[in-house]
Amino acid sequence: MNEEVIxxxxxxxxxxxxxxxxxxxxxxxxxxxxxxxxxxxxxxxxGKTTLLNLLGCLDxxxxxxxxxxxxxxxxxxxxxxxxxxxxxxxxxxxxxxxLPTLTVRENIELPLLFSRRNGYKSxxxxxxEVVGLKSRAEHLPGQLSGGEMxxxxxxxxxxxxxxxxxADEPTGNLDSATSHKIFQLFQSLNSKGLTxxxxxxxxxxxxxxxxxxxxxxxxxxxxxxxxxxxxxxxx
Amino acid sequence: xxxxxxxxKNLLRRRGRTSLTIFGVAIAVAVLFSLLxxxxxxxxxxxxxxxxxxxxxxxxxxxxxxxxASLIIHGGVIPKYLSNSDxxxxxxxxxxxxASPMLLHQFYKDEKPHIVYGINIDDMRRLKPWWQVEGxxxxxxxxxxxxxxxxxxxxxxxxxxxxxxxxxxxxPFTIVGILERTGTGDDEFHxxxxxxxxxxxxxxxxxxxxxxxxxxxxxISEISKELxxxxxxxxxxxxxxxxxxxxxxxxxxxxxxxxxIVAIIISVLGIMNTLLxxxxxxxxEFGMMKAIGASGLDIGRLVLIETLFITxxxxxxxxxxxxLGSGLIEGFVKGIIPYSPTGKLMTPDPGLIGLCLLFSIIxxxxxxxxxxxxxxxxxxxxxIRSNLE
Numbered sequence: 001m002n003e004e005v006i007x008x009x010x011x012x013x014x015x016x017x018x019x020x021x022x023x024x025x026x027x028x029x030x031x032x033x034x035x036x037x038x039x040x041x042x043x044x045x046x047g048k049t050t051l052l053n054l055l056g057c058l059d060x061x062x063x064x065x066x067x068x069x070x071x072x073x074x075x076x077x078x079x080x081x082x083x084x085x086x087x088x089x090x091x092x093x094x095x096x097x098x099l100p101t102l103t104v105r106e107n108i109e110l111p112l113l114f115s116r117r118n119g120y121k122s123x124x125x126x127x128x129e130v131v132g133l134k135s136r137a138e139h140l141p142g143q144l145s146g147g148e149m150x151x152x153x154x155x156x157x158x159x160x161x162x163x164x165x166x167a168d169e170p171t172g173n174l175d176s177a178t179s180h181k182i183f184q185l186f187q188s189l190n191s192k193g194l195t196x197x198x199x200x201x202x203x204x205x206x207x208x209x210x211x212x213x214x215x216x217x218x219x220x221x222x223x224x225x226x227x228x229x230x231x232x233x234x235x
Numbered sequence: 236x237x238x239x240x241x242x243x244k245n246l247l248r249r250r251g252r253t254s255l256t257i258f259g260v261a262i263a264v265a266v267l268f269s270l271l272x273x274x275x276x277x278x279x280x281x282x283x284x285x286x287x288x289x290x291x292x293x294x295x296x297x298x299x300x301x302x303x304a305s306l307i308i309h310g311g312v313i314p315k316y317l318s319n320s321d322x323x324x325x326x327x328x329x330x331x332x333x334a335s336p337m338l339l340h341q342f343y344k345d346e347k348p349h350i351v352y353g354i355n356i357d358d359m360r361r362l363k364p365w366w367q368v369e370g371x372x373x374x375x376x377x378x379x380x381x382x383x384x385x386x387x388x389x390x391x392x393x394x395x396x397x398x399x400x401x402x403x404x405x406x407p408f409t410i411v412g413i414l415e416r417t418g419t420g421d422d423e424f425h426x427x428x429x430x431x432x433x434x435x436x437x438x439x440x441x442x443x444x445x446x447x448x449x450x451x452x453x454x455i456s457e458i459s460k461e462l463x464x465x466x467x468x469x470x471x472x473x474x475x476x477x478x479x480x481x482x483x484x485x486x487x488x489x490x491x492x493x494x495x496i497v498a499i500i501i502s503v504l505g506i507m508n509t510l511l512x513x514x515x516x517x518x519x520e521f522g523m524m525k526a527i528g529a530s531g532l533d534i535g536r537l538v539l540i541e542t543l544f545i546t547x548x549x550x551x552x553x554x555x556x557x558x559l560g561s562g563l564i565e566g567f568v569k570g571i572i573p574y575s576p577t578g579k580l581m582t583p584d585p586g587l588i589g590l591c592l593l594f595s596i597i598x599x600x601x602x603x604x605x606x607x608x609x610x611x612x613x614x615x616x617x618x619i620r621s622n623l624e
Contacts, residue, residue, distance in 0.1 A: 053615075056526060058525070058526060058614070058615040059614065059615075078530075078531065079530070082525075082528065082529075082530045085525075085526070085527075085528055086528035089526075090527075091523075091526040091527055093523065093526075095519075097519060097520060097523035099244070099245075099520070100248060101244040101245065101247055101248045102236075102241075102244060106236055109236055110236070110241075110524075110527065111527040111528045112236075113236055113237065113238070113241065114524065114527065114528040114529040114530070114533050115528050156527060157527070160527075160528060
């Protein structure tokens, strides 16, 4: 059995909005193994984002236990969460969030500034090559297509050599041909041993995952087989 | 890449807004520098002007002595007079080194006021040993000759040897000398032997003031008391003149300072508002930065570096503004203040430049610290959630 990099037990997250309590996640438990490709699916408001934020150490659960590489996140201080993020997580967003005045190379290099690691030129070059942007390295984001921008964001997520890539709707803003290419890039990264967790509405993408976590109203819905997802995707 | 290059690139992203904010800081610093520079320059120049008169005491006719003295040192004319006998009385007092009578007269030529000093040249050269002349000084017994100030010569295009019709009867006077520039009111005046001035302007035996220098300045108050025993005389010391003038300008300066403080507060609030807006607009960006490994401290540091860049560049530009526009500012302030000494009041002082740069850095911290704290406390989840579910 694969070594488990994420173990969630009874994860609960409650937000307080005025006098109202919103139960974004209710008693969610699962585990994700090293090198696994997991998809988190579910309708809007089902708790996908909340779960992604918890997995990305951007927030802590109200109750329950969440272990990342054996480290308990529940009750951790912001300082420790920052360290965990830097060492373990690479984030990819739907909206890319590239800094428009930085070149492709500089955007990819940005996390090194925060992690105080010296970025070796060769390491940055390697990543630019992995994401297929060698000829665009000195271009600004405004000069790139949507697919290229997402490749920059993936390169940025890889620069700190994370153990897990968390992607939020990474193909949500892309046409189907570009989505397919980005998906292939993710698959190739996963095949090299990187753990991949993707929040998606894209059932084509979800059906290729080793594990699908389907959320509904903050809870894990009954297990979904890849076959069922394929059927749903075709319909 | 480091935080400084990242901050610069961020600022270049919003060139229009960055330029306007820098301009706001520049105005605040320029205003502050001009005021402080004017303030210190004013006192320095005024005390320099009083020193350059080489006079410790002015004996003036009785009645409103301080205002009279203030007018006299700037070439103003008062309608009361002393007499030659008062000068003789004054000269008898022990401890007086020089007691030099002066008659001041003002006339208008082409609607411009001209000031005439009737003087005793030997006394005057003892009071003002630094006086240099192109041509020569007149002797006290000469008639129809004059020495003029350098600025006056330039304005009227006069040179040594020129003869000009002078006085109500247009008597021809020869310019025997032009004073080398003194940087004081003397540059603007006509100087005549006193008895000639008394005759030409129909004021025989009349004297506007007696300029007195004492041997020992610690005896000024004793000598002043003795001078006041002469019936017509009222005594004004230069210290009193300085105090009177500083009082005269005090209220105008208070008003100026109040306006400037309000201007600076408005400027600081404007800068802070702009920075807060900028931080709010970049919420998602900061959220992304946190997600890719930035700590709250990193974000706060970035915002603070950006702010300091704006304020320090603004400070330097403000100082350049005030250096280039000092003539305009000086002209404006001189128009408001009731008395201003001759010469340049705003001179660059390294201490003041340092103080203004420090002020711009402080503005940077004051304006930047709150947005920096706000952005550093932003939870990444809040920052990027708006785009998720």
